[in-house]
Amino acid sequence: MNRHVAVPGLLLGAFASLPLSRAENAATTPAAACSTERHEVFVPAGRYEPFYKRAERRVMPVAPMCLAAAPVTNAQYLEFVRGHPQWRRSRVTRVFAEETYLANWRDDLTPPPESLSEPVTFVSWFAADDYCESQGARLPKVSEWERAAGRQAAARASTPFAMAMGSPAADLERTPLQLKGIWEWTEDFNSAVVSGRASGAQGTDPSLFCGDGFRAVDASDYAAFLRYSFRSSLHADFTLKNLGFRCTREAP
Amino acid sequence: MKAWLRGALAIAACLAPPCLADDVSARSIYQLAATWTEDNGHSLQLRELAGEVEVLTFFYTSCEAACPMTVKALQSMKLGPAGSAHARFLLVSVDPEQDSPAALRRYRRTMKLDKDRWKLLRGPPSDVRKLAALLGFNYEEVDSGQFVHSNLVTVLNARGEVVHQQSALDGNLAELAAAIRAARTDR
Numbered sequence: 001m002n003r004h005v006a007v008p009g010l011l012l013g014a015f016a017s018l019p020l021s022r023a024e025n026a027a028t029t030p031a032a033a034c035s036t037e038r039h040e041v042f043v044p045a046g047r048y049e050p051f052y053k054r055a056e057r058r059v060m061p062v063a064p065m066c067l068a069a070a071p072v073t074n075a076q077y078l079e080f081v082r083g084h085p086q087w088r089r090s091r092v093t094r095v096f097a098e099e100t101y102l103a104n105w106r107d108d109l110t111p112p113p114e115s116l117s118e119p120v121t122f123v124s125w126f127a128a129d130d131y132c133e134s135q136g137a138r139l140p141k142v143s144e145w146e147r148a149a150g151r152q153a154a155a156r157a158s159t160p161f162a163m164a165m166g167s168p169a170a171d172l173e174r175t176p177l178q179l180k181g182i183w184e185w186t187e188d189f190n191s192a193v194v195s196g197r198a199s200g201a202q203g204t205d206p207s208l209f210c211g212d213g214f215r216a217v218d219a220s221d222y223a224a225f226l227r228y229s230f231r232s233s234l235h236a237d238f239t240l241k242n243l244g245f246r247c248t249r250e251a252p
Numbered sequence: 253m254k255a256w257l258r259g260a261l262a263i264a265a266c267l268a269p270p271c272l273a274d275d276v277s278a279r280s281i282y283q284l285a286a287t288w289t290e291d292n293g294h295s296l297q298l299r300e301l302a303g304e305v306e307v308l309t310f311f312y313t314s315c316e317a318a319c320p321m322t323v324k325a326l327q328s329m330k331l332g333p334a335g336s337a338h339a340r341f342l343l344v345s346v347d348p349e350q351d352s353p354a355a356l357r358r359y360r361r362t363m364k365l366d367k368d369r370w371k372l373l374r375g376p377p378s379d380v381r382k383l384a385a386l387l388g389f390n391y392e393e394v395d396s397g398q399f400v401h402s403n404l405v406t407v408l409n410a411r412g413e414v415v416h417q418q419s420a421l422d423g424n425l426a427e428l429a430a431a432i433r434a435a436r437t438d439r
Contacts (some may be wrong), residue, residue: 094278095386125385190385191392236385 002209034066040250041069041148048143051221051228052064062147067140068246070178071119072131074111080131081109094237097124101239104138119180125236128185132247139187140248142231148172149179150232152221164226185245220230276302281386282412286379288344291356291372298383298412305339305435306408307428309379309420310389310401312347313359318403322420323363327403329425337433341370344383346391346399347373387414409435 034040044062081087088108092101103122105111111120123131125139132138140148149166166179234243276282289295307326311319326341345363351359353372356372357436359365365372377381384391391401405428407416415438418424418430 049436055309095281095283095284126382131380186379188392189383192387236382 009090033064038066039069039176040066041172041177043067043144043148043248044167046147046171048147049225050143051146051224061145061221062143064251065140065144065148065248066251067148067177067248068137069146069176071127071180071182071184071244071246073117074105074120075116076108077120077123077131078111078116078132084134085129087130088114092127096126096237098237098239103239104241119182121182121241121244122239123185123188123244124239125185125234127186127239130247131245135247137183137247137249139245141188142191144188144248145184145186145226146176148228150224150227152223163223166221166227180244181242183227183230183240183243185243186231189234190236276376277411277413278435280412281383281408284379284382284386286375286382288373288375288379289353291353291360293353296371296373301340301342302412303410305410305432306342306412307432308342308344308387308406308408309344309404310346310384310391311346312399313351313355314347314374314397318365318401318421322403322405323332325420325425327363327365329384329429339369339436341365343370343372344380345372345374346380346384347393347397347400348377348380355431376432388417407431409438 034042042064046062048060048062049058050060085091086093089102089105090108101124102111102120104115107123129139145166148169149172151167151169164182165181167182168175168179195202276299280299280302282297282302284298287295289298309322309326311323323343345356351374353374356374356432358380360367360370360372383389387404387406389402389404389406391399394400403419403421404417405420405426406414409415415435418428420428
């Protein structure tokens with residue numbers, strides 16, 4: 001039985017199983033548009049239901065894209081740092097990355113040797129944004145990330161915390177899309193107006209996400225709730241041990 | 253960027269005094285290299301603002317609710333005549349597609365914004381997002397031309413460092429004025 005049908009209200013995940021004529025059309029001219037050399041996954045047009053309910057907007061269309069199959073690795077980031085010295089650990093401008101920037105690297109140009117093919121973490125939003133720009137790409141928006149990897153995976157044998165790191169959408173299950181058990185930066189991580197700092201320094205904003213959960217589209221989607229909570233707690237200079245990124249670009 | 257080029261740019265930014273003698277502080281938002289356009293059509297780098305205390309807030313000209321209230325609240329502050337112990341107000345549009353320099357000029361007229369005290373800026377969307385990220389300002393286009401956004405007002409000292417942030421809509425303008433005065437004396 002299709003679990004999207006069996007469990008009512010799985011809105012974040014359900015769009016992926018709905019008939020999408022645009023997606024099907026796009027899928028006939030598909031992956032050729034994306035580069036296998038760059039390890040991209042073609043993500044057909046889809047839809048995204050924002051986690052927070054608003055009268056003005058329910059379902060958003062998401063354009064087809066070429067999404068990196070995996071997060072950027074330490075080895076890839078090393079190449080970037082070689083070519084962009086302003087992103088070396090010793091030279092980075094403090095306002096663009098806090099003190100723990102690349103904290104697990106031994107020095108400016110030495111990632112942990114055993115982690116070369118692991119996702120780079122301890123990178124700020126500014127660093128991630130600049131990396132993607134240097135590749136002729138950009139960070140995915142929340143809507144794009146969620147469309148590709150935000151499938152509700154309640155039926156999976158997994159902890160809610162691991163699930164929160166993402167599950168490939170149903171139509172991407174047979175692609176090489178990899179989710180590596182880390183959080184990932186999104187271009188508009190700071191779009192949800194839910195954090196106390198952003199709404200004023202007082203921290204008494206009634207729309208703080210904890211008190212606002214009842215407005216969620218699907219309050220049972222705990223993994224999505226974790227992601228939204230996490231994103232809204234970030235500042236762009238944060239560099240965290242379990243926060244990496246991948247890039248995307250519009251499908252040509 | 254090559255060191256000599258950076259030096260040349262720093263000198264170029266220093267043609268109009270007052271300005272920073274040495275390079276911009278590592279904690280300054282003026283580190284953001286982006287080119288903004290004013291309502292009068294002039295282009296502007298943020299580091300050209302160094303030397304003055306700035307009160308920065310985001311807005312968009314078609315905003316009907318919070319933005320005009322924020323602007324009016326800031327206008328109502330008693331800061332002494334322009335030119336003496338100056339604080340400047342920067343309004344940065346989150347809707348650069350709609351907010352052309354002409355739209356910004358109309359807004360200046362409608363809101364009666366003093367030429368010496370208020371600067372209205374638009375910039376490329378990616379730079380708007382970077383500046384917003386630097387300041388912890390959240391916004392999102394929820395419908396074409398309508399934005400949900402926080403009502404954050406930021407005070408920048410003469411070096412472009414964030415020294416105070418608050419909402420201008422909670423009525424506590426005395427706190428904001430005190431932060432501006434403190435920033436003026438911190439040079």
